[in-house]
Amino acid sequence: MFLIYQLLLTLVILISPIIIIVRILKGKEDIKRFKEKFCLFSKKRHRGKILWFHGSSVGEIMSVIPLLNKYDNVNSFSQILITSSTLSSSKILQKYKFKKVTHQYFPIDHIFFSNFFINYWKPNVAIFLESEIWPSMYRSIKLKNIPLVLLNARITNKTFKRWDKFRENSAKIFAKIDMAFAQNKETVQFLKKLGTKKIKYIGNLKYFEDKKIKNDEIEGKLKSKFKKYKICIAASTHEKEELFAAKTHILLKKKINKLITIIIPRHIDRVSEINNQLKSLNLRTVYHSSKINNLDNVDIYLVDTFGESKKFYKISTTVFLGGSMVEKGGQNPLEPARYGAKILHGPNVHNFKEVYNFLKSLKISKQIKSSSQFAKEVVFRKRMKNVKKIKKVGDHIFQKTFKNLNMIINYES
Numbered sequence: 566m567f568l569i570y571q572l573l574l575t576l577v578i579l580i581s582p583i584i585i586i587v588r589i590l591k592g593k594e595d596i597k598r599f600k601e602k603f604c605l606f607s608k609k610r611h612r613g614k615i616l617w618f619h620g621s622s623v624g625e626i627m628s629v630i631p632l633l634n635k636y637d638n639v640n641s642f643s644q645i646l647i648t649s650s651t652l653s654s655s656k657i658l659q660k661y662k663f664k665k666v667t668h669q670y671f672p673i674d675h676i677f678f679s680n681f682f683i684n685y686w687k688p689n690v691a692i693f694l695e696s697e698i699w700p701s702m703y704r705s706i707k708l709k710n711i712p713l714v715l716l717n718a719r720i721t722n723k724t725f726k727r728w729d730k731f732r733e734n735s736a737k738i739f740a741k742i743d744m745a746f747a748q749n750k751e752t753v754q755f756l757k758k759l760g761t762k763k764i765k766y767i768g769n770l771k772y773f774e775d776k777k778i779k780n781d782e783i784e785g786k787l788k789s790k791f792k793k794y795k796i797c798i799a800a801s802t803h804e805k806e807e808l809f810a811a812k813t814h815i816l817l818k819k820k821i822n823k824l825i826t827i828i829i830p831r832h833i834d835r836v837s838e839i840n841n842q843l844k845s846l847n848l849r850t851v852y853h854s855s856k857i858n859n860l861d862n863v864d865i866y867l868v869d870t871f872g873e874s875k876k877f878y879k880i881s882t883t884v885f886l887g888g889s890m891v892e893k894g895g896q897n898p899l900e901p902a903r904y905g906a907k908i909l910h911g912p913n914v915h916n917f918k919e920v921y922n923f924l925k926s927l928k929i930s931k932q933i934k935s936s937s938q939f940a941k942e943v944v945f946r947k948r949m950k951n952v953k954k955i956k957k958v959g960d961h962i963f964q965k966t967f968k969n970l971n972m973i974i975n976y977e978s
Contacts, residue, residue, distance in 0.1 A: 570701075571701070617691050619692070620654070620694035622650065624771075626647065628771050632970070647667065692716050695719045696724055712743050718746060719747075739756065740762065742756075742761045743973075749769065768962040771900070795825070797883050801831045802829065806885075807830065810939075815848075828867050852869045885910065888913070888916075894916030910932055
């Protein structure tokens with residue numbers, strides 16, 4: 566099976582110039598740094614020990630920012646390597662002033678590139694995030710006896726079924742994980758069935774936020790910009806969900822003056838398409854990147870830049886989380902909930918079932934099925950009494966994660 570996987574990847578590499586060109590044209594690829602995916606690195610390895618984190622995209626990278634902040638001040642490591650696969654995730658890291666952090670794109674999972682990557686960077690510990698399981702890279706890591714950690718591990722039912730179709734081969738891959746820290750109990754069971762030996766249930770690292778890492782100037786400007794308006798947010802939206810939010814806006818506008826609906830698409834390369842759809846409803850739209858301050862005649866404020874969600878969540882009172890009215894399994898609601906927002910979602914949230922059950926128990930979240938129901942549930946005041954409860958859970962999970970991770974890192978370093 567591994568041989569077939571390598572042959573398929575070889576074919577992908579042969580046609581990769583076409584794939585790369587298409588992705589560059591779509592704004593999904595870094596025109597200067599895509600070569601890193603072929604192990605043509607733009608940064609150098611420093612002397613000394615190196616700690617390596619890998620996450621697929623924005624969500625995973627954001628979840629370890631507090632850990633990066635901690636380890637950035639630890640003398641044991643001369644460099645912290647962060648790898649990811651998406652353009653948006655690389656741009657997120659540019660906003661933080663870390664001293665030791667180096668970002669590179671994760672290489673294509675061909676055995677040649679995996680071996681080359683490991684031989685060049687020589688990490689002392691490899692920490693993969695959530696559901697980042699890569700057969701070739703795992704193999705290369707273990708051949709060099711590098712400790713492999715799956716942090717904030719999340720295996721959905723869909724992911725489990727996909728791996729379980731090839732259980733014998735999957736077991737060889739998952740057995741290479743030295744320690745998995747699971748974010749939910751369902752993941753614990755799935756990892757056991759797939760062959761991971763050491764698993765510890767800690768909880769979802771995304772409950773935590775490091776309040777010391779912030780940008781008060783930018784957040785203050787945004788708060789001032791929307792101060793005189795009533796706002797409703799639709800975040801991490803997928804196709805059709807923007808129209809769902811827009812129709813809700815039309816209903817609310819009949820009884821609420823100075824209303825602005827902020828839409829934050831899951832994929833910002835769709836903004837032109839979304840904008841055209843909104844215009845068909847005769848809604849006045851402005852892009853966040855336009856930096857327009859007078860919003861008196863605006864219906865929809867369309868966020869067309871990377872990594873902006875958190876700023877808007879801080880001024881939010883009601884947030885609809887996308888991926889839930891369509892068959893995507895939902896998006897993580899923890900960040901807006903941490904800032905006292907009421908969370909609304911559709912029926913499809915199975916990817917974050919445990920989180921939504923927790924929020925539901927606190928009466929923070931509610932399921933909706935129509936624009937009229939959405940409009941009915943919108944509130945314009947924060948629910949600060951629940952913020953402390955979420956913070957307490959988040960602090961506990963972070964401290965537990967940091968302590969357990971240190972036991973591995975200190976032992977191996």
